[in-house]
Amino acid sequence: MADKVTELRFEDLLIFVTGADEVPALGFPRKPRIDFYEQEAGQRRLPYASTCAMCLYLPRGITEEDKLHEMLFQATRDSLGFGKV
Secondary structure, three states, X not given: OOOOOOOOOHHHHHHHHHOOOOOOOOOOOOOOEEEEEOXXXXXXOOOEEEOOOOEEEEEOOOOOHHHXXXXXXXXXXXXXXXXXX
């Protein structure tokens, strides 16, 4: 399996999930986690995160890697982030 090129950077994903742009020297107080949610019929709900819980929520039932990547990229790109208004 070949590596794929993407504009989604690790730092962007880290900020989206934790609110931090780098891993703290002593690490995070707990491990970030991933949870899943159900998509409602006929709806397209983007992935979202809770920086307090350090949890990334991903939709169930997305079977195409490219579609999930595009949704995650859009969610991180369109989020305001901390102090980026």
